[in-house]
Amino acid sequence: MSKTIKIIIIIISILIAATITSLAIYFVFFSDETKTSQQNFKQNLNIIDPDTDTNSEAQSQFITPIQNFTTNQTKKTFGQFITAQNSPVQPERFYGFHTGVDIEINSDQINQDVPVLAVEDSEVVYLGFVAGYGGVIILQGQIDNQPATFLYGHIKLSSVSLSVGDQVARGQQIAVLGNEYSDETDGERKHLHFAIHKGSSIELRGYVSNQSELDSWYNPNEIIK
Numbered sequence: 001m002s003k004t005i006k007i008i009i010i011i012i013s014i015l016i017a018a019t020i021t022s023l024a025i026y027f028v029f030f031s032d033e034t035k036t037s038q039q040n041f042k043q044n045l046n047i048i049d050p051d052t053d054t055n056s057e058a059q060s061q062f063i064t065p066i067q068n069f070t071t072n073q074t075k076k077t078f079g080q081f082i083t084a085q086n087s088p089v090q091p092e093r094f095y096g097f098h099t100g101v102d103i104e105i106n107s108d109q110i111n112q113d114v115p116v117l118a119v120e121d122s123e124v125v126y127l128g129f130v131a132g133y134g135g136v137i138i139l140q141g142q143i144d145n146q147p148a149t150f151l152y153g154h155i156k157l158s159s160v161s162l163s164v165g166d167q168v169a170r171g172q173q174i175a176v177l178g179n180e181y182s183d184e185t186d187g188e189r190k191h192l193h194f195a196i197h198k199g200s201s202i203e204l205r206g207y208v209s210n211q212s213e214l215d216s217w218y219n220p221n222e223i224i225k
């Protein structure tokens, strides 16, 4: 074999070896990296995909006290200043800054039992008839490790099978709404007045005369989401 042919064979061998080595390096490193980044991408998709993310619901401390909690706040919101003249409810007998939110019912719920639910694990601290509300139940729980009370107004007291001191679980039905224009609502339309007061004292006022007094309440829409 001539020297030239030997050199050509050596060069071809080196080229083949280099090609094999390059392919090996590509499959060992780069294809793995591609797989890893694809997995990461899928994981990221899971995190931002609300349909597959069940954690956010499970981690939320509170549930809504009634169905359509957000969409049916169509009359009185938190902090709204109500007078006989400007009120969305006519005739109006109340005056002042609204300490809670009013959740209206759908028209087909007039003659149906509309359940109200405990928004978190809490204790019944008040139960009774209160002028302006009819039936009232107050639960005490915690917000950010501080005591807070949850007031449910215009409920049907005869639907409540709880007593003061009872523990209730998050999501447990505690009552149904009172019937419209009856003693159960103290003559009001059928709706839920829901308020969250800071601290553990029993606070029944649905309206306050000074805006600064609202500081003692939470805006329920900032707590219940």
Ligand SMILES: [Zn+2]
Pocket: 076, 098, 100, 101, 102, 192, 193, 194, 206
């Ligand atoms: Zn109200």
